[in-house]
Amino acid sequence: MKYDLSNFYKDLKLKFNKSNGKEVILFLMEEFSKTISLKDERAIIAVGNELASFLRVKGQTDLAYKIYKVIKKLVLDNCGFISKDYASLLINISNCHIVSKNYDLAIDTLNETETILSQLSDTKHLMASVYNNRSQAFRAKNMLDLAQEDIEKALKIIKNEEKIAVSKINLAEILILKKKYAKALVNVNEAIIYYEKNKLRLPHLANAYATAANIYYNNKEYYTSVYYYEKAIKVFDETVGEGPVKEILIKNLNQAKKQREIS
Numbered sequence: 001m002k003y004d005l006s007n008f009y010k011d012l013k014l015k016f017n018k019s020n021g022k023e024v025i026l027f028l029m030e031e032f033s034k035t036i037s038l039k040d041e042r043a044i045i046a047v048g049n050e051l052a053s054f055l056r057v058k059g060q061t062d063l064a065y066k067i068y069k070v071i072k073k074l075v076l077d078n079c080g081f082i083s084k085d086y087a088s089l090l091i092n093i094s095n096c097h098i099v100s101k102n103y104d105l106a107i108d109t110l111n112e113t114e115t116i117l118s119q120l121s122d123t124k125h126l127m128a129s130v131y132n133n134r135s136q137a138f139r140a141k142n143m144l145d146l147a148q149e150d151i152e153k154a155l156k157i158i159k160n161e162e163k164i165a166v167s168k169i170n171l172a173e174i175l176i177l178k179k180k181y182a183k184a185l186v187n188v189n190e191a192i193i194y195y196e197k198n199k200l201r202l203p204h205l206a207n208a209y210a211t212a213a214n215i216y217y218n219n220k221e222y223y224t225s226v227y228y229y230e231k232a233i234k235v236f237d238e239t240v241g242e243g244p245v246k247e248i249l250i251k252n253l254n255q256a257k258k259q260r261e262i263s
Contacts, residue, residue, distance in 0.1 A: 003034060003042075018171065028049055045085070061099050087126055089114045135148070139170075172187040172211050191204075201239055209231040220259075226253065
């Protein structure tokens with residue numbers, strides 16, 4: 001008996017938009033357990049990827065790495081080294097490296113992925129993810145020109161609106177570090193408008209709100225900064241729940257409130 005991946009993705013989309021983080025993680029864990037019981041390797045890979053990615057967003061990278069280890073063996077056995085499936089998995093693992101602050105390892109993993117993809121056809125969407133992720137790692141290492149170069153490469157080849165929105169947030173975060181706050185705000189507002197217009201309550205929207213809050217904080221517009229941090233925490237709470245990222249958002253909110261009182 002095969003696991004129904006089509007229904008899984010439909011249900012997952014509904015969970016992301018209508019359920020809280022606790023309900024999403026329980027759903028993913030239950031479905032992952034079903035795939036293992038059915039011994040459906042294709043489904044184990046697909047559902048395991050979604051579970052590990054959600055754990056990574058929550059900051060629970062230790063468990064995410066364990067799941068990726070299982071998936072990696074299955075992907076290599078089923079698809080081989082030079083394959084889109086393996087490249088896609090490496091991109092997801094690089095995300096985990098970034099959250100774990102293993103930036104050099106993330107860059108090495110993404111360079112390997114880029115080499116694999118260069119040997120395959122029809123890989124633009126995956127190559128865009130490579131550029132996006134590597135840009136984040138470069139940004140974390142304060143290699144801002146390289147970070148901006150990669151994100152601009154991504155924006156040139158992305159057609160999907162949702163992926164463009166993610167790239168706009170990443171570009172805004174680079175521009176903040178370059179102290180180009182006006183340009184950063186234009187980019188992050190484009191992402192916010194996309195998510196709000198399409199009523200997408202996703203972790204990326206929380207990230208967009210937090211990025212806007214950071215811009216306003218740097219512009220000493222503390223009332224507006226507080227407003228966007230509160231929106232970011234609300235969306236993050238609804239979609240992901242408790243974790244290190246939420247703690248950072250609360251810390252930043254309290255700092256903005258403190259500055260608001262002083263000013």
